[in-house]
Every structure is written in C-alpha cells, then in structure tokens.
Amino acid sequence: MRIITGKDYEKFMDEGAIPFPECRKNREELVGFVKNLRGDETIITSSLELVDLIASNFKKGEDNVLIYSETGKSLTLKEVYELRKYLDFDVRGGFPKENARTTVLFVEGKTDSKFFKAVFKKLFEFRESRSSPGNLRFIERVFERDNFDLLKREDGVYLAIIPSEGNSGVIRNLGNFLRAMDVFGFNVHRIGVAVDIDEDEKSAIASIEGTLSRFDYEKTDYGYLVGETEVVPLFIGLPFRDELIDWKKPTVEDLMLHLLAKEGLLERIRPGLKALNENLGRKLKPKDVMYLALSAYGHWGNLEGFYELFVMRSRFRNLKAILREAKLMKGIAHLAWSEKVK
Structure with missing residues (x-):
C-alpha cells in the first residue's frame, strides 16, 4: 500500500x-x-x-x-x-518558511504534561497559544481533543508539550518525529525528552542514543545535535523516602511529593495518610497520596489539573530548589530559551 x-x-x-x-x-x-x-x-x-x-x-x-x-x-x-495524534502530514502541501524559535517536549503522560506546562508558565513566563508558527503547523489543531499543550512567550518562543505512552512511547516518538522532519522538510530547533530513570541513567542514555543511531548526530553540552535540531534529555530520578509511602521507581510524582513536602501540605495530610495506611494495611502508593492532597487542597478537578494548579501556586524558591536537586533546571532552561534561571 x-x-x-x-x-x-x-x-x-x-x-x-x-x-x-x-x-x-x-x-x-x-x-x-x-x-x-x-x-x-x-x-x-x-x-x-x-x-x-x-x-x-x-x-x-x-x-x-x-x-x-x-x-x-x-x-x-x-x-x-x-x-497521527498530533502530526499534520501536510497533505495540502508546503510548510510556511518561518523560523520561529521552537521547542517540542515529549513527556510520558498527561500528568507529566501538566507538571511541565506549569513549570514553563511559572518560571519562564509562557502562556497558552491558539496560533502557531509555520514550523509548528505539523501539529494538528486539535485543542478540543486535548492531545497536547501549545505555549508561547512574548518574545516569540513557542513550546509544544506532548504526552506519550510511557518511557518507551517518549523514545519511540522521538525517533518518529525526527523521521517526519526529514521526510516533510520542516524543522524545530529543540526537542526535549523527559524520561524516568527506571534502572539507571546509563540505561536511559542508551535508549536515547539507540534511537539517535538511525541518524547522524553529535553530542552537545545539553544533549545531542541531529541536523539543525538539538535533542535535550531530561532524566527524572529524585527518590522520595517516607515511612508511609511505597517508593519503587522515579517518576514525576516524586517531584510533586517533594513539592508537597516543601510547601507544607504533606504534613497537613499526614494524619489522613496514617489512617489510610492502617485501613489498607499497606504502604501508600504515590497516587494515593496525590488524591488525598488534591482533596485537602480543595481542588475538585482531576489529577492533571491539580498538578498544574499546585505547581503554579507553589513558591518560586521551592520549585527551583527541587528542579535543581533533580538536575533538571539546566535542561529545562535551555528548552525554554532562557538564561534567566540556572
């Protein structure tokens, strides 16, 4: 066919x-x-x-x-x-020859997407955008389907945050996206790949480099250069230890748990955590904690909305401290085209 x-x-x-x-x-x-x-x-x-x-x-x-x-x-x-979820294959012919500064960030899922969306909005002054430059029109305009978030800053920098299906989905989408740019002849400047360190950082690096091996690439201070596009890995691995919480592997939820602790909400809900722990007869999963925190915070929306709201309302110093401790700040600032936050 x-x-x-x-x-x-x-x-x-x-x-x-x-x-x-x-x-x-x-x-x-x-x-x-x-x-x-x-x-x-x-x-x-x-x-x-x-x-x-x-x-x-x-x-x-x-x-x-x-x-x-x-x-x-x-x-x-x-x-x-x-x-197919987000790529317009330009079947009508021709990408406008614009060269706006653009970043695409692949993340694991929708809660990850809302976390990073809030980080870029809070720290780097991005806002939701309904318009896109020519080199971002590969993305279908499907905001009503809520497949991704498209942000813009006043200085003309665009950022698309796209949820995938787990770590493997992030890596797979990276390879497919680079192939699509080659086939359709368009370009974005930076691609971020936010992946959990399931085993160790070396394994995560190997999976990214394995995908990039299909292309000519070279290493940079922030990641890898494929043609004119820089690929910037964001490795998520900041363990959260608590006697009531069953921690198994690094995820964005760990960053949220650290933020809940720094903002004082975790101690406020600790009596509820202990009661639920005794009732269930087991340690709590991070998502159990998130739903209790969501309720205690008075947010009656979904978990994705809580992630975005809580990050946006958190203190700058707490959010920046966690991202620095997780060794994410340098890569995030680079994806945001910003030297303001180190």
Missing part, C-alpha cells in the same frame, strides 16, 4: 495511482472505500481522515508507506499511525 501526498503528486499518475476526490465525502464513504482496498494500491489524497483510516488498517509491513511527493521521501504507515 502506498499513499501519495503533497503538491507534486502528478508524477505518480502514470503509475496506476488512484486519485481520491475527498471533497464532499462523509466518514461512512471513507470507511467503505478503505474496506474495499486490497493492500497493493497507490492512493493519492489530501484527506487527513483518509490517511488516518488507511494507516490504521495497513500499519503492518515495511512496504506500506506514505510518500511525500515534494521530497520523494517516505514514512511507513506504522510510523504514520503512531504520529
């Missing part, structure tokens, strides 16, 4: 390609069209929805590809499927 996108699709017309007129087609017609495909066709289309449906059905096999006609390069449909 081949999907042809981009403005130079005419060169594929003499290869038996099927031009798909997506105008005025509803979803049922698209689904019916995809169901009748054998898997050996070449389809020309500028329909993101059709691309998504075909990728979902033909994501297996290295021969199933999306070809960007303007560069002649391709992504496997498996890569297309994994990137």
